[in-house]
Each structure stands twice: as C-alpha cells, then as structure tokens.
Amino acid sequence: xxxxxxxxxxxxxxxxxxxxxxxxxxxxxxxxxxxxxxxxxxxxxxxxxxxxxxxxxxxxxxxxxxxxxxxxxxxxxxxxxxxxxxxxxxxxxxxxxxxxxxxxxxxxxxxxxxxxxxxxxxxxxxxxxxxxxxxxxxxxxxxxxxx
Amino acid sequence: xxxxxxxxxxxxxxxxxxxxxxxxxxxxxxxxxxxxxxxxxxxxxxxxxxxxxxxxxxxxxxxxxxxxxxxxxxxxxxxxxxxxxxxxxxxxxxxxxxxxxxxxxxxxxxxxxxxxxxxxxxxxxxxxxxxxxxxxxxxxxxxxxxxxxxxxxxxxxxxxxx
Numbered sequence: 001x002x003x004x005x006x007x008x009x010x011x012x013x014x015x016x017x018x019x020x021x022x023x024x025x026x027x028x029x030x031x032x033x034x035x036x037x038x039x040x041x042x043x044x045x046x047x048x049x050x051x052x053x054x055x056x057x058x059x060x061x062x063x064x065x066x067x068x069x070x071x072x073x074x075x076x077x078x079x080x081x082x083x084x085x086x087x088x089x090x091x092x093x094x095x096x097x098x099x100x101x102x103x104x105x106x107x108x109x110x111x112x113x114x115x116x117x118x119x120x121x122x123x124x125x126x127x128x129x130x131x132x133x134x135x136x137x138x139x140x141x142x143x144x145x146x147x
Numbered sequence: 148x149x150x151x152x153x154x155x156x157x158x159x160x161x162x163x164x165x166x167x168x169x170x171x172x173x174x175x176x177x178x179x180x181x182x183x184x185x186x187x188x189x190x191x192x193x194x195x196x197x198x199x200x201x202x203x204x205x206x207x208x209x210x211x212x213x214x215x216x217x218x219x220x221x222x223x224x225x226x227x228x229x230x231x232x233x234x235x236x237x238x239x240x241x242x243x244x245x246x247x248x249x250x251x252x253x254x255x256x257x258x259x260x261x262x263x264x265x266x267x268x269x270x271x272x273x274x275x276x277x278x279x280x281x282x283x284x285x286x287x288x289x290x291x292x293x294x295x296x297x298x299x300x301x302x303x304x305x306x307x308x309x
Contacts, residue, residue: 004206010172011208014165015215016222018177018274021165023150023223025158031238037303046155047162048277054163055282062170069174076174081270081280083287090268091276091291095298097261099306100254102240104273105266106179108259109213110220115148117235121252125259127190130183132260133267134196 003072010071019110028111030118033102097129149229166279173208176279180272182213183263243306269295 025047026032035041101122111119169177188197188205266272280288
C-alpha cells in the first residue's frame with residue numbers, strides 16, 4: 001500500500017472518530033450553542049476548555065519525547081496557522097455564521113448524518129462561501145496580478 | 148433527534164486526546180474547514196486557487212478526514228436512545244428563525260456562506276484555530292478563537308433579544 005493511501009485511510013478513521021466525539025460532546029445539538037452564548041448552560045464551554053487543556057498536555061508530551069508520527073515515520077509537524085491579513089474580519093464573519101446556524105465546519109457533516117435537514121443547507125452555504133473565497137483569490141492574485 | 152450526550156469534562160478529555168492522537172498518527176494538526184476547499188476544487192476545476200498551494204493534490208488527508216466525519220455522526224446517532232429520523236427542527240432557534248421552510252433554508256445557506264468565507268479569510272475554523280491552535284498557544288489562533296466566540300455571542304444575543 002502506498003503512503004498516500006495509508007495516510008488517507010487513517011484520516012478517514014480519524015474523521016469518523018472526530019464526528020462521533022463532536023456528536024457525543026453536544027456540539028451537533030443546536031440548543032447547546034444558543035445556551036452557551038446566552039449563559040444558560042456551559043456544556044460546550046466545559047468541552048472546549050477541557051479539550052484544549054488535555055490537548056496542550058498531549059502536545060507537550062509528544063514534543064518532550066520527540067515522538068515520530070506513526071504513519072509517516074517522520075517528526076511531528078507542530079505547524080501553527082500564521083497571522084494572515086483579514087484574520088479578524090474573517091473571524092468576525094465566521095462568528096456571525098456560527099451564531100446564525102449553531103454549527104461550524106467540523107460539526108455540519110456529522111449533523112447531516114444525524115438526520116438534521118438544516119445542516120444540509122448550511123453545508124451548501126459553506127461550499128458556496130469557500131468557493132467565493134477561491135474565486136476572489138484566483139481573480140485578484142492570479143489572473144490579474146498587480147503590476 | 149435526541150443524541151446521547153456525555154458529560155462536558157469527559158467529552159473534553161476525549162477530544163483533547165483525539166487532537167494528540169491526530170498529531171501522533173498523521174504528524175500534523177487536525178483541521179476541518181480546509182477540506183471544504185478540496186470539495187470545491189473537485190466540483191469546479193477552473194478555479195485556480197483550489198488547484199495550487201495546499202490544494203495541489205486534492206486527494207489528500209484533509210478530504211478524507213472530512214468524508215469521515217459523517218460516518219462518526221451516523222454511528223453516534225444510531226447508538227443514541229432516540230431512533231434515527233430526519234428532522235428540520237432546530238430547538239430553541241425555532242422561536243427566532245424564519246418560520247417557513249424556504250426562508251429557514253435561505254437563512255442557513257447565508258449563515259453557511261459566512262462560515263465558509265470567514266474560515267478561509269481567517270485561515271481555519273473552530274477546530275484549527277480554537278482547539279488545535281489554542282492547544283499550541285498560537286497567538287494568531289487565540290486571537291481568531293476569541294473573535295469567533297465574541298462575534299457568535301453578539302450574534303446570538305441579537306437573535307434572541309437582550
């Protein structure tokens with residue numbers, strides 16, 4: 001089996017695990033989002049805070065023992081997303097979308113599989129929004145470069 | 148439908164371990180929103196942005212991770228107490244969202260567009276920035292995560308009325 005195939009199969013399994021955990025955590029349940037932002041229930045807050053703390057310890061452990069990645073046998077790449085122009089504006093738009101749909105990109109596919117019809121429309125919107133960004137980038141930077 | 152929910156701290160520990168496991172197995176951070184660009188590239192071959200950079204090879208782990216998510220959601224739904232069924236009910240949001248099906252659909256598509264466009268403009272979504280970026284204490288991710296949260300908080304308060 002090629003490395004790409006091996007990586008993709010593991011990624012598929014990890015995606016399934018992620019979807020299952022998002023669902024069990026309550027992140028695919030609409031009301032938990034509203035209740036968190038309205039300060040009525042802190043299920044999701046508890047989830048994210050605990051998750052970040054545990055993940056931090058996990059990352060520290062992997063770094064400390066310089067553990068190699070199991071599948072690729074290469075050192076783990078703890079690459080950080082850079083600060084990019086438009087980050088704050090993008091994050092604001094994202095937050096409005098989050099408030100409007102009670103979902104985020106990672107939970108929507110799981111919500112569709114749970115039978116939530118609303119998530120299908122959010123999914124379509126997500127593709128359109130991502131596509132709009134790509135079209136804008138293609139048009140602005142690649143076909144009409146600034147001279 | 149009613150999904151069986153774990154207590155917050157337990158689910159949090161599981162997700163924290165998941166983030167660590169993802170690093171350990173695949174050697175790179177977990178993320179969700181980038182994979183939507185893979186889908187865009189497969190649907191529309193003419194947009195160069197989805198054919199270059201991190202999208203040079205579309206058949207990659209980001210795509211397969213995204214395909215895996217519904218499998219997990221389905222397993223969770225099938226192992227919940229409530230039986231699987233289709234539903235357009237959005238709980239508390241029913242009281243504040245448009246009442247007709249078509250208007251609700253348009254509302255959700257518009258919200259989804261903001262999620263998709265905003266995630267690309269910010270570079271990642273709740274998973275990549277708030278969860279994984281937060282775990283690495285990446286300043287850009289902490290900023291993005293804080294803005295995600297504040298913006299969604301204000302939006303939700305405007306929706307439900309102060």
